[in-house]
Amino acid sequence: MSISARIRNFCQGHALQAPILLGPMAGACPVGLSIAVANAGGMGACAGLMLAPDAILKWMADFRAGTSGPVQINLWVPDPPPHRDAGRERAMRQFLGVWGPPVSDGDADTPLIDYATQFAALMAAKPDAASSVMGLFGEAEVRALKAAGIRWIAIVSTVRDALAAERAGADAIAVQGFEAGGHRASFASETAEAEAVGLLSLLPAVVDAVRLPVIAAGGIADGRTLAAALVLGASAVQVGTGFLRAPEAGIAPAWAEALGHTLPEQTTLTRAFSGRAGRGIATDYVKASAAPDAPAPAPYPVQRGMTRPMREEALRTGDLQRMQAWAGQSAALARAEPAAAILKRLWDEARPLLPA
Ligand SMILES: Cc1cc2nc3c(=O)[nH]c(=O)nc-3n(C[C@H](O)[C@H](O)[C@H](O)COP(=O)(O)O)c2cc1C
Numbered sequence: 325m326s327i328s329a330r331i332r333n334f335c336q337g338h339a340l341q342a343p344i345l346l347g348p349m350a351g352a353c354p355v356g357l358s359i360a361v362a363n364a365g366g367m368g369a370c371a372g373l374m375l376a377p378d379a380i381l382k383w384m385a386d387f388r389a390g391t392s393g394p395v396q397i398n399l400w401v402p403d404p405p406p407h408r409d410a411g412r413e414r415a416m417r418q419f420l421g422v423w424g425p426p427v428s429d430g431d432a433d434t435p436l437i438d439y440a441t442q443f444a445a446l447m448a449a450k451p452d453a454a455s456s457v458m459g460l461f462g463e464a465e466v467r468a469l470k471a472a473g474i475r476w477i478a479i480v481s482t483v484r485d486a487l488a489a490e491r492a493g494a495d496a497i498a499v500q501g502f503e504a505g506g507h508r509a510s511f512a513s514e515t516a517e518a519e520a521v522g523l524l525s526l527l528p529a530v531v532d533a534v535r536l537p538v539i540a541a542g543g544i545a546d547g548r549t550l551a552a553a554l555v556l557g558a559s560a561v562q563v564g565t566g567f568l569r570a571p572e573a574g575i576a577p578a579w580a581e582a583l584g585h586t587l588p589e590q591t592t593l594t595r596a597f598s599g600r601a602g603r604g605i606a607t608d609y610v611k612a613s614a615a616p617d618a619p620a621p622a623p624y625p626v627q628r629g630m631t632r633p634m635r636e637e638a639l640r641t642g643d644l645q646r647m648q649a650w651a652g653q654s655a656a657l658a659r660a661e662p663a664a665a666i667l668k669r670l671w672d673e674a675r676p677l678l679p680a
Contacts, residue, residue: 327554327678334496334537334559338452338475339394341365342671343554345498346663347541347564348398348455349506349573350374352650355386357572357663362393364664365671370397370451376437377445384449394452396477401459402439403513406599406623415619416630423609423646424634432622434629453477455498457509458600466493477539481509482519486530486538496537498562499523499530503543505565505652507602508593513624516601517593523553531557545657547673554678563670565652570663578644579605580660588653597635597648599627605655608645609634 325333331343346353346361348371358368368391370383380397387395417427443461446454447468454461454469455477461469469476470493478489479498486497488511500509501523510516523542531538540558544550545566553561567573569580582605592606596613599621604610612618621627631648638646659666 328680330537330559331554338367338560340367340560342667343558343560344550344667344670345369345396345539345560345562346567347504347506347562348372348396348457349564349568349650352568352573352575354572354574355383355390356574357567357570358387358395359390359393360570360572360663361567361667362387362391362395364667365393366667367453368393368395369455370395370449372397372399372442372446374437375442377441380442380445381449384451396453396455397446397449397451398455398457398479399439399442399446401456401461402436403458403600403624406626408626409622412620413622413626413630416622416627419613419619420630420634423612424631424637427630427633431629431632432626434625434632436625447472447474450474453495455479458507459511460489460492460494463492479509479541480511480530481516481526482521483526483529483533485511486534490534490536494536496539496559497530497534498539498541499527499558501526501540501542502593502603503588503653504541505568505591505603505655506650507598507600510601513600520593524556527553527556527558543652543654545652545654545670547670547675547677549654549657550670550674551677554674565650565655566658566670567663567666568651569658569660570666571660572663576639576642576644576647578642579647579649582644582649583651583655583658584660586651586655588656591651591653591655595621595627597628597631599624602650603652605644605649605651607647607649
């Protein structure tokens with residue numbers, strides 16, 4: 325199939341005017357950003373991780389009030405319960421106390437929102453697509469999605485996980501290269517760094533291995549990177565960092581400003597914020613956490629709970645060096661423009677680069 329036919333098929337099947345999906349970004353994709361992207365011809369994204377069921381329903385009601393465009397709801401498939409280590413957590417609390425307010429014993433215990441009730445809210449919200457990350461939807465969930473006509477986008481970061489997603493009934497595979505900002509989509513937390521593969525290798529390997537349409541994510545933030553992903557076999561792309569400087573994203577000004585001049589090598593994979601590996605700006609806190617004498621991070625979500633006081637204080641004071649400043653390796657390509665202008669520019673720049 326020609327590149328243009330492949331893109332056209334995907335866009336027609338998903339009611340898109342351009343093959344661009346907003347990457348779901350927990351804590352950084354308010355509904356206004358998704359409305360702007362969907363009204364400009366892309367797909368919006370509700371990142372469900374930190375939303376209670378009511379908030380998911382409210383988000384979708386607000387989205388539908390602002391646009392008739394397509395949207396996905398994204399859920400994190402939970403990890404097994406974390407292994408707790410009191411000595412390690414004590415050392416981490418002391419370390420974090422130097423970087424921010426004192427960390428109390430209870431901070432480590434902050435519970436996650438119940439996944440089953442989030443999934444029920446997803447079903448009730450009836451998005452066009454549901455995306456899974458950190459694992460696959462279960463059999464009963466897949467049956468429910470199919471019965472409701474909701475497309476399942478499985479986010480993966482290896483060929484192995486792409487094949488598992490295809491076997492489990494996914495409708496499309498979103499492939500996340502190691503360039504991507506935010507948490508790595510690894511099904512097992514432990515393998516996130518060892519299996520970090522760049523999109524240039526991962527994307528064609530997944531395209532060759534599966535029959536499903538493939539969505540490329542990681543490092544795509546201008547027309548060149550978009551066209552390259554489409555030439556490599558993607559039917560569409562998912563963009564995260566490239567939208568973070570849009571005013572509709574509403575992220576902290578210090579973070580938005582820093583993205584504009586962060587070189588690829590100035591981002592790094594770190595577990596220092598949440599216990600799961602994610603790519604962010606190599607700030608003072610991130611670098612100090614990687615020092616040989618720094619305590620090892622606790623597993624997700626224990627580490628996330630313990631870093632909350634520091635992260636909140638950093639946001640309050642505008643201190644980038646202690647902020648959870650997620651960023652993909654193409655951060656410097658992100659422009660401070662309205663989301664619709666970003667989407668339009670990406671597609672306008674990419675089209676002439678594609679074979680006729
Ligand atoms: C701030 C931030 C938060 C993110 N949160 C999520 C999330 O909740 N769920 C998810 O599947 N991916 C999440 N991601 C990954 C994005 O959806 C997307 O795959 C990634 O940003 C693509 O790479 P790029 O940043 O280079 O464009 C997040 C990324 C960022 C930058």
